[in-house]
Amino acid sequence: IVYFPADNDLAPYVPMVKGRLRFGSQFNPNVRVVMLSDRNGADDTEVVTIAGGQVTPTEAVFARWGTRELDTADVDVLAWFLRYARESFPAEREIVSIIGHGIALVPEVAWAEIEVRRADVAALASKQTIPPLPKGVEDTPGDVTDRGFLSTVGLGRALAQATDNGAKPFDLLFLDQCFQGNLDTLYELRGAADNFIASPNYAWLAAPYDQYLPLLAPAASAEQIGINIITRYERNLNDHHPNAIFGVRRADLDSIATATSNLGSALHQAVRGGDHAPIANAVVAAQYVDTTQCGRQNLTLGPPDELIGLGSLATNLRREFPAGDRYGVRVAAQNVLDALNSVYKRSRTGVPYIAPGEFWNYDDSITVLAPLPRNSPRGVAWRTSIYTETVPLAATWTPSPTLAISVTASFAYVRDGSWDEFLAEWHTTPLAPTVGQWCHYIPPALVAPAEAEPLALRATQTTSATAQLLWTPSTQEEANAYHILAKGPFDIAWVTREIISPGQTTAQLVGLEPNAAYQFQVVAQDAAGAVLAQSNALTLTLGGGRIYLPLVER
Structure with missing residues (x-):
């Protein structure tokens, strides 16, 4: 059971994660995946099932809610989906993965007036700092389209509803998010599962779900499956991705x-x-x-x-x-x-x-x-x-x-x-x-070998808020997609701006901040996420003129 609330800056990853689940499912006939995802457009909340290498769309969202756009930071939406998945597709073993942004100890907060909040959002998101806002901004763990955020207490309520207050716990809960390996967070969720996986610090968005699915053996205990997932996650990183991840039993x-x-x-x-x-x-x-x-x-x-x-x-x-x-x-x-x-x-x-x-x-x-x-x-x-x-x-x-x-x-x-x-x-x-201020950042995993094919990247400003990127194509036949990495004036570090098909060598980036500097880089990856080719890092300063300074990383 996969819940991916990506109505924020993680939207480009939804097709990738879905594709990896599809690929991995063909190697394990014992697994059926039920996935809810939401992206940062209109009417793009969907539930699909994945089995035997096939993705099957459903009408579950519209049938229940009468709309195709849900606030995936809403307690009731998460609780409904988890109940729907386990009731519609009963299984001997139930493993839940919640992917995306997380941050420890998010309080449950109420505002006096929504209109005041909107005015503050507009003002604070303008120029000065990374917007430290708990509603409506992509630097907070939530749903940007619907202006929702999910508190730690709310996450606990949703999981309690889905498990009859812990009477029917899931076998394993994988919090594939940053900062959730916190005692207060895990204690809030303690009745939801018999086993937990969490990261206390940054959780790199490696998402090798194609490698996880073959590990879900019916004879293995949920604890052993958790250990296998942790081990596989680590294998997909290197020492430029320092991290911690752990598994813990409910009783412990x-x-x-x-x-x-x-x-x-x-x-x-x-x-x-x-x-x-x-x-x-x-x-x-x-x-x-x-x-x-x-x-x-x-x-x-x-x-x-x-x-x-x-x-x-x-x-x-x-x-x-x-x-x-x-x-x-x-x-x-x-x-x-x-x-x-x-x-x-x-x-x-x-x-x-x-x-x-x-x-x-x-x-x-x-x-x-x-x-x-x-x-x-x-x-x-x-x-x-x-x-x-x-x-x-x-x-x-x-x-x-x-x-x-x-x-x-x-x-x-x-x-x-x-x-x-x-x-x-x-x-x-x-x-x-x-x-005070809270925001999120889940770094993209970028495991690049020394012999990665070099790509030449150029950038030009087309309007005060748009830029055109052009790069030389990769010659690697295994290239599955180009990942456009960006670092803007409000970004903590690199983020994935877009993921596009391997046949495309140009991209138009819109909604940029005028009179600001952006860094861009393009990498070609295979289906497993390995970097095959990597461009130079380039800085483009938006302003009156079209200025760009190529910075080559060595």
Whole structure:
């Protein structure tokens, strides 16, 4: 069961993912795929079934909703599709993959007036920053056409509806998204499946589903299938795609949550006792994932990122607190590490091709909300400022402080655990409730061999907001498509702008930002996603004249 809400900048990937599912299905007669996808056009939400190398369209969307365009960030749409798939096509084993944008700890937020929100969207999306908006902008995990976004709590509600509140869990839930390997997120979804796969940091959009499907053997356990998917995912990347991905059983997730809550209680007591220095030392030396890319517009891992690796933090706390400490921190940290031993993880560190000046060293698994410096302002530690059971909670919206917003739901782990109590005690002054910047970025996988065929790329400006690209054709017979990569003024790094047929060597790009600089590159890939040919990277500055500066990457 595949859910791909791509009514955003991931729309070009829908045909590719569907094609890979079709290709892989011909090698496994035991598998039937039911896929819902949505793109960024009109009337393009569809459900198809895939089996035996054939894609069969259905009328499921129109039959249920009376329209062909759905808000795929809507709780009811996701819940309906999951129920439809499992009820219409009963199977002995049910594996769900949710593809696309994800970001940990997205709050459930209500705005006072929709018209005010639209005005703010138009203003903030204009020129100055990456738009940090939770509605209607492609830098947020949602449905751009319908202006919807799916919160962490909403995702949990949808999966609860589809599984009768956990009474009928799926065998495996694969969150093929960034940042979902977070304890609060997984705890919110804990009843939805017996096994989970998630990435705590960036999840590269490799999407080798043609390789996953043959691994779905009826005799294999869901846990083993998850391990096989993780292994295959890693094989499709190299050291220029540093990442972490893990699998965890539902029962083990409960144990990790309990151990972490107990650690939170011990840390709470340590802070009250004045022993905050060893905690600060442990936090500084721990590993972080990137939650501030839209604010700082860089890809550095470290404070003030708000998500921290639970294992690295527990390891450092065990080192900082002596045996027999009066708060029990060392024992609690060891219990967390013991609980994490059940997590199957794979990781790689290295220099990401999207940020050559950075080194990503994250090799941990599950993340938790980080205790940032105790005097952090609310705009920096904003997730902590709303990490409370108290709802509804009136809050300030950082991009537009005069706009009235309300956090309407708390996270399940906040209600059940003690990590929130530790964080509330940790900060020297209470943090005023604030909803800050969030955005997404799922990097395209670009595994290019040294001997990739060179392509020559040229670009010209045709209007103030359009550009024409022209490149030499690839001679590789296996070339399946050209991927046009772009990096615009509001992009964090490279994104896939279009995916076009191998017979085409020109593309017209529309909707560009006037008086702004764009970088472009074209790569030819085969059906499996391997790069066969790669052009020079080129910078085109839109303005009064047609200026372009070819920059050759070596």
